[in-house]
Amino acid sequence: MALKITVIGTGYLGATHAAAMAELGFEVLGLDVVPEKIDMLSAGRVPMYEPGLEDLLRRHVAGIEGSTGRLRFTTSWEEVADFGDVHFVCVNTPQKHGEYGCDMRYVDAAFSSLAPHLRRPALVVGKSTVPVGSAERLARLLADLAPVGADAELAWNPEFLREGFAVQDTLHPDRIVVGLESAAAEKLLREVYATPMEEGSPFVVTDFPTAELVKTAANSFLATKISFINAMAEVCEAAGGDVVKLAEAIGYDERIGAKFLRAGIGFGGGCLPKDIRAFMARAGELGADQALTFLREIDSINMRRRGQMVGMAREALGDGTFLGKRVAVLGATFKPNSDDVRDSPALNVAGQIHLQGGQVTVYDPKGMDNARRLFPTLAYADTALDAVRGADVVLHLTEWNEFRELDPAVLGEVAASRVILDGRNALDAERWREAGWTFRAMGRPRA
Structure with a gap:
C-alpha cells in the first residue's frame, strides 16, 4: 500500500514540501494551526512569493479543476x-527575542500536539533547523506521549532550500x-x-x-565565505584593489570555488543570520564555545x-549629510526571486x-507589501x-535581473544627480559610466 504523508506547518518550508511530495506521487495532508493559511492553500494560493510553487500547488490541491487531488x-x-x-514537521525555529x-x-508544540493522537506505528520526521541534541529529546517526548509508544x-x-529555488531543491536535492x-x-x-535518489x-x-x-x-560555511570576501572588499577599499x-x-582555485564570492552589503534572510547565532549559543551550552568564536566575527563583518x-x-552626496536629500533604493528583499x-x-x-534625515524611496519587484x-x-x-525620479543618489541593494537590465540613460533623464552605488557588485560599471553616471561599488576602484 502506498505511503501517506503529512506535513505539519505550512509556511515556506512546509508548503513547498507538501506540494513536492504530491508531485512525487504521494497522497499528502498538510496541517497548520492558522485557519486563514489553510483556506488560502486549499484555494491553490501561497502566502509568499516563490517561483513555481503556486503552479505546483495548483497541480495537486483537491478541488481545483484539473488537479490530481493528491494534496x-x-x-x-x-x-x-x-x-x-x-509525518514531516516543518515549523519555524526563529531566534529568541x-x-x-x-x-x-x-x-515542541507540534510534537506535543501530534504525539497523543498517534495510535498506530508512524515515522515522525523533523525538517526544522534545530539545536544539536533536540532530536534525542524529542524522540523521548514522542515515545512518552504517543499511545503507540516506541512504535x-x-x-x-x-x-537545504534556497529561497528562489525551493521547488527545484525539494524535487531534485543535491x-x-x-x-x-x-x-x-x-x-x-x-x-x-x-525518485530523487534514482536521479x-x-x-x-x-x-x-x-x-x-x-x-x-x-550555513555557517556559506556565511563564512560571504563574510570572507566582504572582509577582502574592506582591504581592497583601503589598498585601492578590485575585489x-x-x-x-x-x-x-577548485579548492575554493567561485560561488558566494560576490562582495556586497552581506547576507540576511530568515536562515543564515539566526542559524549561525543559534549555533554559537548551542556550542556555548555544550562547552564548545571556543570552536565557534570565529562566527562572531563573521556576523560582525556582515x-x-x-x-x-x-x-x-x-x-x-558630497556634503556629508542626508538632510534634504532624496535617496532611491533599488531592492527591499534580502535576495532576488523572493518576497522575503x-x-x-x-x-x-x-x-x-x-x-x-534622508528622503528614501524604495522599489522592489516582489517585496513591496x-x-x-x-x-x-x-x-x-x-x-x-x-x-529614481528626483534622486540625488541611487543605491542598488538587491541583485534582481530587472535592475541589471535597466537603461542607465533613461534613468539618468529623471534623476537629480547621476550617482549610483552598487551594493551587490552586479551591475555593468562601464555601461553606467558611459551613460554619464558616477558609479561606485563596494571593494572596487572609483574609476
Whole structure:
C-alpha cells in the first residue's frame, strides 16, 4: 500500500514540501494551526512569493479543476495522525527575542500536539533547523506521549532550500541527509525519496546529532565565505584593489570555488543570520564555545557592511549629510526571486538613511507589501523609474535581473544627480559610466 504523508506547518518550508511530495506521487495532508493559511492553500494560493510553487500547488490541491487531488489541508491533529504513515514537521525555529539561541516553542508544540493522537506505528520526521541534541529529546517526548509508544519513531531530515529555488531543491536535492536509529526508518525514507535518489541525489544516513549539525554547519560555511570576501572588499577599499578581480582569481582555485564570492552589503534572510547565532549559543551550552568564536566575527563583518554602505551614500552626496536629500533604493528583499524581507540588508540600509534625515524611496519587484508592513515610514514607488525620479543618489541593494537590465540613460533623464552605488557588485560599471553616471561599488576602484 502506498505511503501517506503529512506535513505539519505550512509556511515556506512546509508548503513547498507538501506540494513536492504530491508531485512525487504521494497522497499528502498538510496541517497548520492558522485557519486563514489553510483556506488560502486549499484555494491553490501561497502566502509568499516563490517561483513555481503556486503552479505546483495548483497541480495537486483537491478541488481545483484539473488537479490530481493528491494534496489536502486541515487544522485537525486527529485527522493528520489517522491519515499519515510519515509525518514531516516543518515549523519555524526563529531566534529568541533578545538572545542568540533558537526558539523551540513551535517545534515542541507540534510534537506535543501530534504525539497523543498517534495510535498506530508512524515515522515522525523533523525538517526544522534545530539545536544539536533536540532530536534525542524529542524522540523521548514522542515515545512518552504517543499511545503507540516506541512504535512512534523519530528521524531527522534537515532541509537545504534556497529561497528562489525551493521547488527545484525539494524535487531534485543535491543531497538527502537522514538521521535515524533503525533500519525500518531508513527503509521508509528511502521509499519517500526514491525518485530523487534514482536521479542521482546522494542519500546520507547519519545519527541524530550529525543530521542536526549538517544544516547549521553548511550555513555557517556559506556565511563564512560571504563574510570572507566582504572582509577582502574592506582591504581592497583601503589598498585601492578590485575585489571583483580578486574573487575571480581565487575562484578559479577548485579548492575554493567561485560561488558566494560576490562582495556586497552581506547576507540576511530568515536562515543564515539566526542559524549561525543559534549555533554559537548551542556550542556555548555544550562547552564548545571556543570552536565557534570565529562566527562572531563573521556576523560582525556582515552587519558592518550595512553601515559601510550608508557611509558610502553619505560620502557620495558630497556634503556629508542626508538632510534634504532624496535617496532611491533599488531592492527591499534580502535576495532576488523572493518576497522575503526578514533581516534584509537592503531595508536595513534604507531605514538607517531614513533615520538620518534622508528622503528614501524604495522599489522592489516582489517585496513591496512585506517591506511596507515592516518599514511603513519609508516611501515606495511602483517602478524603478519612479523610485529614481528626483534622486540625488541611487543605491542598488538587491541583485534582481530587472535592475541589471535597466537603461542607465533613461534613468539618468529623471534623476537629480547621476550617482549610483552598487551594493551587490552586479551591475555593468562601464555601461553606467558611459551613460554619464558616477558609479561606485563596494571593494572596487572609483574609476
